[in-house]
Amino acid sequence: xxxxxxxxxxxxxxxxxxxxxxxxxxxxxxxxxxxxxxxxxxxxxxxxxxxxxxxxxxxxxxxxxxxxxxxxxxxxxxxxxxxxxxxxxxxxxxxxxxxxxxxxxxxxxxxxxxxxxxxxx
Numbered sequence: 105x106x107x108x109x110x111x112x113x114x115x116x117x118x119x120x121x122x123x124x125x126x127x128x129x130x131x132x133x134x135x136x137x138x139x140x141x142x143x144x145x146x147x148x149x150x151x152x153x154x155x156x157x158x159x160x161x162x163x164x165x166x167x168x169x170x171x172x173x174x175x176x177x178x179x180x181x182x183x184x185x186x187x188x189x190x191x192x193x194x195x196x197x198x199x200x201x202x203x204x205x206x207x208x209x210x211x212x213x214x215x216x217x218x219x220x221x222x223x224x225x
Contacts, residue, residue: 137163138223147221151201157184158194159203159222162215168225171217172207 116126137160151159161183165173175183180191195215198204205216 143221154190155194155197163222166224171219174214
């Protein structure tokens with residue numbers, strides 16, 4: 105273990121000893137999706153159920169270190185059970201709400217998800 109890691113662990117123990125709870129992710133936590141409830145509550149009146157469904161489907165494919173997701177529309181359709189037009193409309197809505205940014209050409213589209221609302225592990 106590096107000297108820096110040792111110092112960080114000492115600081116965490118000191119905080120925990122003073123009564124504060126510190127979240128320390130473990131490898132097994134990487135399969136969880138964290139939802140930030142306060143931000144999501146602000147978002148709920150603005151987002152349609154279809155767009156939220158698409159956002160969650162994309163979020164489930166996110167890597168724990170990287171918010172960029174590579175999924176085709178067909179994969180999104182399969183994951184959500186939605187047809188092409190609702191998926192397209194949902195992606196437009198998510199972009200308008202700044203929950204995602206599309207990068208690349210449509211045939212090799214990637215989506216960078218805002219991690220203000222959701223993170224993996």
